[in-house]
Amino acid sequence: MSRPPLPPFTRETAIEKVRLAEDGWNSRDAAKVALAYTLDTHWRNRAEFCSSREEAQAFLTRKWNRELEYRLIKELWAFTDNRIAVRYAYEYRDDSGQWYRAYGNENWEFAEDGLMRNRHASINEQPISEAERKFRWPLGRRPDDHPGLSDFGF
Numbered sequence: 001m002s003r004p005p006l007p008p009f010t011r012e013t014a015i016e017k018v019r020l021a022e023d024g025w026n027s028r029d030a031a032k033v034a035l036a037y038t039l040d041t042h043w044r045n046r047a048e049f050c051s052s053r054e055e056a057q058a059f060l061t062r063k064w065n066r067e068l069e070y071r072l073i074k075e076l077w078a079f080t081d082n083r084i085a086v087r088y089a090y091e092y093r094d095d096s097g098q099w100y101r102a103y104g105n106e107n108w109e110f111a112e113d114g115l116m117r118n119r120h121a122s123i124n125e126q127p128i129s130e131a132e133r134k135f136r137w138p139l140g141r142r143p144d145d146h147p148g149l150s151d152f153g154f
Helices: 011-027 030-034 053-066
Strands: 037-045 048-050 068-080 083-093 099-110 116-128
Touching (some): 037 053
Antiparallel strands (some): 037 048
C-alpha cells in the first residue's frame, strides 16, 4: 500500500503531506490515522514511545479519549528528500472542562511508499480559558479558508 505524496518531496508535496496529516489527526479516527504509518513505525511523543503501528493506534485512542474537542493546525517548517519537519498547535479540553493549547514540533521520516517510518514529537502545553481559544471551527477538517498557524502568531 502506498500513501502519496511519495518521497522525494518538493515544497508543494511536503505542504500537501503536512495538510493530509493534519486532516487525519483532526478526524480523531485512530484506526484510520494509524494506516499512515509503517508497521514498524517508531515514535517518541513527549515521554511515550511506540514501536509499531498497533502501539501508535493504541496511543492515539488513549489521546483522543482524554483530549476532547481536539483541533489541530500543522505547518511545514522544513523538508528534504524523505524527511519533513513541522510545527503545530492544537487545542482541546479535558473531562473537567479545562481548555489547553499545546505547541509542538515534529520530525518525520518516510519510507519509499510514503508511510511514516519515524515520528519524533516535542510538545509543551498550557491551560487556557474558553475565551482564549482560537480554533473554533466545527470538529473535523480545518476549513480551507481558516487562518493557518502563522496567522495566529504562534
